[in-house]
Amino acid sequence: MENTYIYTEIKNIKNHRKRAYFLWKNKIKLLKDYGAMTEDEFVEHASKLHLNPITDRNTFFYHMQRWESTPEYKRLMFLLKEDQFASDLLEVYDEVKEKAKQGDSQSIKNMIALQKEIKKYRQSIDEL
Secondary structure, three states, X not given: OOOOHHHHHXXXXXXXXXXXXXXXXXXXEOOOEHHHOOHHHHHHHHHXXXXXXXXXXXXXHHHHHHHOOOHHHHHHHHHHHHHHHHHHHHHHHHHHHHHHHOOOHHHHXXXXXXXXXXXXXHHHHHOO
């Protein structure tokens, strides 16, 4: 999944602390397992990402939380949710497919509808 659009966008965040915060806040594993970091470990890591170390963690988190209300952060969240939606859609498809194999007529209809949605979604990804 590392070649998806969201990972490209995350890597393009110029501010290294913002990038690390987004990864940590959303428990994303990239080169580091940010989701496994405690708050203290994250602050220590983020402090090393800039020439000026983080001296006041409250101020640092205040600025990061303010960043969460920006269009940049919201766009990243939408991309992340869209990426998660694709995974969820495939998971639901597998469950519906199993029920359809057992002859459940509603599941067969749902499977066909999901196949169409998956195809449309894939085509939209191919256009990127």
